[in-house]
Structures are given as structure tokens and as C-alpha cells.
Amino acid sequence: MAKKATKKKIFVLDTSVLLFDHDSINNFKENDVAIPITVLEELDNFKVGNDTKNFQAREVIRLLDKLSGDGKMDDWISLGKNRGKIKIVMSNLVNGRDAEAVYGRGKNDHKIINAAITLADTMTDHQVIMVTKDINLRLKAKAIGLISEDYLTGKVKDVQKMDDGFPVVDITDAMTITDLYKKGRIDEAGLLGDKKVANGYYILNNGKDSVLARYDEKDNYIERVEKEYIYSVKPKNAEQAFAVNALLNDDIKLVALQGVAGTGKTLLALASALEQRSKYNQIILARPIIPLSNRDIGFLPGDANEKINPYMQPLWDNLKFIKSQFKPTEKKVKVLEEMEESGELSITALAFIRGRSLSNVMFIVDEAQNLSPHEVKTIITRAGEGTKVVFTGDINQIDTPYMDEESNGLTYLIDRLKGHPLFASVRLEKGERSELANLANDLL
Numbered sequence: 001m002a003k004k005a006t007k008k009k010i011f012v013l014d015t016s017v018l019l020f021d022h023d024s025i026n027n028f029k030e031n032d033v034a035i036p037i038t039v040l041e042e043l044d045n046f047k048v049g050n051d052t053k054n055f056q057a058r059e060v061i062r063l064l065d066k067l068s069g070d071g072k073m074d075d076w077i078s079l080g081k082n083r084g085k086i087k088i089v090m091s092n093l094v095n096g097r098d099a100e101a102v103y104g105r106g107k108n109d110h111k112i113i114n115a116a117i118t119l120a121d122t123m124t125d126h127q128v129i130m131v132t133k134d135i136n137l138r139l140k141a142k143a144i145g146l147i148s149e150d151y152l153t154g155k156v157k158d159v160q161k162m163d164d165g166f167p168v169v170d171i172t173d174a175m176t177i178t179d180l181y182k183k184g185r186i187d188e189a190g191l192l193g194d195k196k197v198a199n200g201y202y203i204l205n206n207g208k209d210s211v212l213a214r215y216d217e218k219d220n221y222i223e224r225v226e227k228e229y230i231y232s233v234k235p236k237n238a239e240q241a242f243a244v245n246a247l248l249n250d251d252i253k254l255v256a257l258q259g260v261a262g263t264g265k266t267l268l269a270l271a272s273a274l275e276q277r278s279k280y281n282q283i284i285l286a287r288p289i290i291p292l293s294n295r296d297i298g299f300l301p302g303d304a305n306e307k308i309n310p311y312m313q314p315l316w317d318n319l320k321f322i323k324s325q326f327k328p329t330e331k332k333v334k335v336l337e338e339m340e341e342s343g344e345l346s347i348t349a350l351a352f353i354r355g356r357s358l359s360n361v362m363f364i365v366d367e368a369q370n371l372s373p374h375e376v377k378t379i380i381t382r383a384g385e386g387t388k389v390v391f392t393g394d395i396n397q398i399d400t401p402y403m404d405e406e407s408n409g410l411t412y413l414i415d416r417l418k419g420h421p422l423f424a425s426v427r428l429e430k431g432e433r434s435e436l437a438n439l440a441n442d443l444l
Helices: 015-020 037-046 052-068 099-103 108-122 135-143 159-163 174-183 238-248 265-275 304-323 331-342 373-381 409-417 435-443
Strands: 008-013 032-036 085-089 126-131 147-149 168-170 185-187 201-205 210-216 221-224 254-259 282-287 345-349 361-365 388-393 423-428
Touching: 008 108, 015 037, 015 052, 032 037, 032 108, 037 052, 037 085, 037 108, 052 373, 085 108, 099 108, 108 126, 108 135, 135 147, 174 185, 174 201, 174 210, 174 221, 201 238, 210 238, 238 254, 238 265, 238 423, 254 265, 254 409, 265 282, 265 304, 265 361, 265 388, 282 304, 304 331, 304 345, 331 345, 373 388, 373 409, 388 409, 409 423
Parallel strands: 008 032, 008 126, 032 085, 126 147, 168 201, 254 388, 254 423, 282 345, 282 361, 361 388
Antiparallel strands: 185 221, 201 210, 210 221
16 A cells, blocks of 8 residues: 655744744755745844844845845745755735634734745645744644644753763772772773763762762873862852862863752852963853843943843852952952953953954853853854853743743753863752752742
8 A cells, every 4th residue: 555645844934933043944954944924024123233133133134135046035946955945925815714813913923824824725735834932823823723833953852861960870899989089080991881971070989988070081081079169169069069170170161050040150150260360361251131021121221331230230249259258358359359440350241242252261151041052152153262161051940932941052052062072061959049049949
């Protein structure tokens, strides 16, 4: 019996997908891609500005213009060898289904749904799938009878594996741990088995004694990890000790620290940077600005610094905590104040460093879970010689509407680079802010 032929697919992309990944139209293999005319109108609204979404909008517009050449886009145009075709589609409804009649007229989302309906009703030999990162738009499309899904490129499937904690490796020979304590490092010699990964952190245990350790892939040895003081801040648990080890290691150029609020991610990164201040020309702490209620920051009163200060306050709080470890007259406090005045220590919005080349810098990016994979890549590609980049964040606390724990930049970074000798990832699990903060994280 002959197999039933599989229908070719047409993927209808909305604005959220194109602003998330300007090259998304090239990621559907041999299938066709359609873009509703309303999406072009929305891209036009986003093309001006210096934010990532503005850059993405401009790139999409250039790409579409290049594809169209001297022709028209109201008919199918080839996307290239071994790829499908693309066209701009209208909302010429043919069988009475009308999203605007159901959900209300005048809203762009409903016009985009109608464009997908038009394709589904006129190209019945194809399977039409609407792709959007807007969850509610997906639900609306499904409710009116369309197939709709998230944009899957770049999504990490096994996010739960990132929550497994640190491997505990059972050691049968007690002398192994004794040797590691005495010598500081030992040959790996198969001790880690299939758990071995470059810059992986472990707890070696023989039932009686245990030791914190890191695997160095370059020379194939296991080194002991100690709880080192950094600018008078001492790690309070094993994962904090691992984080400090990664932050102080000159061979590790890229570090990702993830964990819930109060686990010390940003504090340890800042204290480690200050401990190594002589190695770098500048220490920069930055975080993306996520305006409350999606209100643009430009509406806030004051100059640029006054506008961003409320968003940067958590970073200033960490600096204030470090200062509080010393008497006001101590030399380290004066050093910090001089670094602030000279610009050697800078706390700023991530948007303000866009386009810069960062050489001999310790660059700490806070709240990295609110960055897209493209933004994370852009930041890392700015790193020059002598620069170390640190991303901190909590993948369960995302404040941007079109990302989730599977598709944000921090998750993407850890998934793609885990096991690379230049990269280390540490998950901080135990809250150290206060008993009250731990109560909230555990039970609320």
C-alpha cells in the first residue's frame, strides 16, 4: 500500500519571530515561508532606534529587499538552493473565517492571523503553520482553527539537565582525596568517568572525606578548589567556591553564573573583579533595562544617568555591601572611590556599551536571562584581548514577553558552550541573603 504523501509546509512568521532572529526566514529548510503584509508595517515602526529589536528590524528589511531584487514579493521567490520560497501575503479571506470578526477589528495581531487563514484556505495542498513567540497570539490562532507553534530555532530542549547540580564522584581509594589535599592537583586517570567535562566542578567523596575539585582538560588533571577570600568576601558554600574559582581562573575567559535571587551571583562576580583589578584596565557592570509596564525609558524625567539609575540600583547595592566590609578610612574603600571617579569601575546600562570593542576589561552582565541568544553572541564578539566576560542571571525569572527558560540567551550560552575549555558554568543553588529570603524562594 502506497504511503500517503506528506504535505509541504508553509510557515507564517509574525513580527516577534523576526525581531527575535532576523535570519529566521532561512531556518525552515525546504519549506516555504510567508510574511503577512501587516508584519512589514510593524517592522517599519521598529526600524529606528539603537535597541536590539531596532537592529533586527533593519536587518530583516535589508534581507527582504535583497531577496526581492527588481521583482515583486506578492508571488513566491526562492530562498536559495535546498530551501523553500517566500512571499508577502495579504488577508484576502475566501471562506468566511475572520479573526477580526471574532476578536475585534483594527488590531494587527488579528490581521496577521487572517493572512495565515487566507493561505490555509487557498493552498489546501500545503500545511500552513503560524509561528510566533507571542503565547497569546498562538492561543488565538489555535482557537480559530490554525496550527500555531513557537519559533524553535535556538531553543534548548534539556533545560532540566542544567538543574542537576554538581556531580558527586565516589572515590574508592581514600589516598586519592588525601593526595589531592596535599598536592593540590592529581592526574584525572579515569576518576571522573563519563562525568568528565572541561572546567567541570565536582565533589569527590569516599564516604568519610570529601573535596571540591575542578577538571582541567588541557593538562588532564583534577585540581582542588578552595574557599578563597575575594576582596574580603568569602564563599559560604561549595557552589560559591566553584564560582570564585572560575572567576579567578585566567584560562577561563567566559563564565556563566545562574541561580535564584540571593545566591550571590553578582556579588561574587564584582568582588572577584575587584580582587583582580590590576589585571584589567576597567571593570564594567551592566544590565539590560526592562522598562516597567513596557513604558519606554525615554518617558522618565532627567538626563541619561538619572533615567537609568533606578534600574542599576541592584548593582550599586552590591558595591555598597562590599564597601561595608571595611571601615570608611581603610585603603580599599578609597581605592573603590578612586576607581569610580576615574571610570575604572563603571556601572551602566547594557545599551550604553553597544558597538564598543572591549579590551583588557572584566565585563559583568547582570540579568542575562533577559537577553536573546543574538544579544549574548553580540556581547561576546565585542571581547578583545585580555577581556573576561561574566553573565549572571536566573532563567526562571524572565521579564521579557517573547522569551522563556528554553529560548533566552543565558540558557543558550550554557547549552552551546558547556565543555569548552574557555568556558565555565556554575549553578548557585543555596540562598545566602537571609533566612527570610530563603523562605520566600523555597515556599512561595
